[in-house]
Amino acid sequence: MAFSDPIDIYCERLGPAFWAEPANALTNAAFLVAAAAAWMLATPDAKRDPLVRTLIAVLALIGFGSFAFHTLATRGAVLLDVIPIAIFIHLYFYAGLRRFLSLPVLTSIVATIVFFVAGLAIGQAGQGKLNGSISYAPAVIGLLIMAAATYFSSSAAAKHARAVPRLLGIGFVFLVSLTFRTIDDAVCSAWPLGTHFLWHVLNALVLYLLVRLLCDTTDAARA
Structure with a gap:
């Protein structure tokens, strides 16, 4: 298998052409809008925070990487899609441990x-299941762990109590977006456009809300 090998895994794609997935490609602009909005609405303190700045930059990269994947549609382009997403997920998990739970740097890294x-391990065990959406299960689990740990932590509960319902709300929106990603192939015969583009729009909203939450937590910590 070569990086240049074509990939056809979405309902909307009917051939190898660059614009064979117009809805899936163009809705990646939602990630750029989310990144721009997160930056413009961030306070000066939040903008100076390295984690906030990096997450906003990665959010924009997700838009560019996913656009490349849904237009080039090759095995090599998959990396442009999945790597920025993986970076965002794990960097935010680290940021949450540091900001919501106030854990030490080394503990958060481990x-x-x-x-x-x-x-x-979860991705390998469930490879191909739920139209590939099983690979995002750790992200859902991570949000729930973060919310539960913040709620039950005596040191974090008072300072970041407002983060818990927001994390749960974001988790719900993420599950809805993940549903649209999962059913893309199942509804294809009845809806040729598919539903993957809705995953892009709602997932961009999820990432924006996560960055906003981190910004608010950063501001509260410095107040």
Whole structure:
């Protein structure tokens, strides 16, 4: 298998042409809008935070990488799609441990590595299931773990109590977006456009809300 080998795994794609997935390709603009909005609405303190700045930059990269994948549609382009997403997931998990739970740097790094390895195991075990959406199960689990740990942590509960319902709400939106990703192939015969493009729009919203939450937590910590 070569990096140049074509991939056809989405309902909308009917051939190898660059614009064979117009809806899937163009809705990646939602990630760029989300990144721009997150930056413009961030306070000066949040903008100076390295984690916030990096996450916003990666959010924009997700849009470019996914656009490349849905237009080039090759095995090599898959890497442009999945790598920025993986970076965002694991960097945010680390940021959450540091900001919501106030864990030490080393503890947060070790926990993030464990989270990464567990995610790989889940992805391998469920490879091909749920139209490939099983690979995002660790992200859902990570949000739930973060919300539960923040709620039950005596040191974090008072300071970041508002983060818990927001994390749960974001988790719900993420599940809805993941549903649209999962059913793309199943509804194809009845809806040739598919539903993957809705995954892009809602997932961009999820990532924006996550960055906004981190910005608010950063501001609260410095208040």
